[in-house]
């Protein structure tokens with residue numbers, strides 16, 4: 510019997526009414542003869558509420574306790590969904606991550622899944638039960654509850670699908686698939702029928718929060734067919750139609766090759782820029798600046814170092830906004846005088862906009878087209894970074910939406926291809 514994993518996000522689980530709809534949809538799949546595992550998120554707003562409570566008590570909450578708290582949102586969801594299924598005559602059982610067990614490392618608030626035990630779940634499925642497992646959470650070797658980072662239920666779902674050798678992982682959310690860009694920012698954004706795994710990986714890492722990046726990594730590493738689709742359609746819509754709807758992440762490279770150069774546009778507001786001015790231009794400087802930043806567990810994204818004219822140069826890089834203050838303090842306290850830098854400057858009002866597409870490999874002139882569009886809009890580019898299938902620019906955050914809209918138009922993304 511084929512096994513399918515369903516994942517439902519916060520909006521999809523947002524009220525008891527919505528949970529009842531999820532139950533109807535799940536029951537429909539089960540009635541059609543599939544074994545079903547459901548991985549829900551916390552009800553919408555709940556994780557934010559819990560983190561807010563923690564911060565009222567302790568401004569920088571202890572990460573272990575924060576995970577203990579934040580993980581409870583998903584426990585509420587699994588129990589309610591199990592009840593909703595039982596209420597319509599289905600046998601269902603809910604589990605917290607530790608009960609399965611979903612084992613992770615001990616990196617609280619951003620733990621990585623290491624293994625998933627399939628024994629208990631397999632038994633339930635074989636007995637005809639629908640199994641509901643909390644998203645977002647796991648347990649480390651010392652039996653501490655851990656969480657997988659914001660949006661982590663996507664990763665739980667794909668990892669469970671991989672561990673259980675499911676036929677497909679269906680990610681039900683509040684949009685009906687992956688779009689050329691966030692449809693809430695560009696109303697002309699177009700849904701993609703397929704997106705290559707590589708493109709989805711770039712889009713997720715560049716800020717498209719429709720899927721957590723680690724879920725895409727799991728899907729790619731284990732070639733797990735993964736589809737993003739709407740949970741807000743009629744739950745009783747024909748199953749065959751639903752099964753083909755949304756966006757499939759494809760592992761076939763060349764689907765888009767002959768078509769558009771650009772598949773999508775991603776953006777990220779969670780950026781801050783730091784410049785170390787007047788640094789001596791000698792070997793080891795990049796390491797002396799970025800080494801301590803990395804040791805403090807701060808992720809550095811874009812980096813530029815200028816050509817020196819008089820033996821001095823400026824060194825600029827970006828970090829997540831939440832780590833900005835920590836990074837500035839660190840540089841002022843232990844790096845600036847050590848390397849003889851003149852001063853440290855920063856800007857938290859910056860955003861990154863990226864164009865992504867495997868078609869870029871076979872098209873030239875994408876960068877100049879992008880830069881021309883931004884220049885026509887009078888938008889100054891502060892930093893640039895590229896890879897084979899993406900070009901990213903850092904700009905003033907107040908122009909971010911304008912840039913995304915203008916680029917969406919320039920690359921004809923509203924037209925179907």
Ligand code: ADP
Nearest residue numbers: 518519520682683687688690691693717718719
């Ligand atoms: P869930 O709670 O179901 O996990 P999320 O809010 O995490 O949902 O992700 C879905 C949201 O992702 C959409 O509502 C949309 O605003 C946003 N999004 C960003 N980029 C894209 C994109 N390229 N395609 C579709 N949705 C996107």
Ligand code: ASP
Nearest residue numbers: 550556645659660661662
């Ligand atoms: N509830 C968690 C969050 O809000 C996990 C998720 O929704 O995927 O980040």
Ligand code: MG
Nearest residue numbers: 518660718719
């Ligand atoms: Mg999400």
